[in-house]
Amino acid sequence: MTAPTMAAPRTKSNRTSSNFELNSWLFMRGSGVLLLVLVFGHLFVNLMLGEGIHAIDFAFVAGKWANPFWQVWDLAMLWLALLHGTNGLRTIINDYATKPNTAFVLKTLLYFSTFVVLVLGTLVIFTFDPCIDPSSTLDVCQTQ
Template identity: 65%
Template sequence: MTVIDSPRTPARPARRSGVNLEKWGWVYMRASGVLLVVLIFGHLFVNLMVGEGVHAIDFGFVGGKWADPFWQWWDVLMLWLALIHGTNGMRTLVNDYTNPGMVQKVLKGALLVSAVVLLVLGTLVVFTFEPCPAGAPADLLPSFCPAA
């Protein structure tokens, strides 16, 4: 005689110990989404509405903006939250559409490597940006640099 489990019986036993990474990923997506809305609309407002608007955006505008540590941290926070948010979303898609195994591990590894590389490069660009590097030829410097 075959016994059929109750419909509410879990397919696999629940994990009892350790940190629930799926729960914290879910919480992160909600919290980062709210913060990203504020950061992105602040970014768009300052870049497109204040001053001359979109016509003022050029190399000098970015150089002037990133000369202020407030805007450096604003943009880096936006970069980190958005990139981790997007990577976590892609990880969820990989979980949903692939079977556990080597393909899933390779895809998740590729996501991790690409996210880390982009976070490191993006952060370096923001914090090491120098619109007027010392010793640069005057013909290569923007017009607002003192040597130009």
């Protein structure tokens, strides 16, 4: 009498065709490394160079965002942090939400709030007007 044969794990018959979870896992690792560079660079420039925390005010941010490099830097930090956090919360919802309807509602709220913050944050970075502050001494705000 022979033992019944069993399919090897991860054969084509029991494997999903999507690599979404693998790509999500890889994204978490890659975005985590990039966020370390972006966040520590941000902290170094804002706190260690110049006068430190005492120099951070409206004019400091206006001067920084006048340079497209810092706009892209802060935009990358915003997008990566939000997508990294959203992916982590999606994983937690998948692990702990036992009812499909609860998981659906939680994920819908998560994706909606992520979208709103991404859109508003992006708009703030690219439409920031340094001349709103009447005490601004930036050259851009001087009218002849």
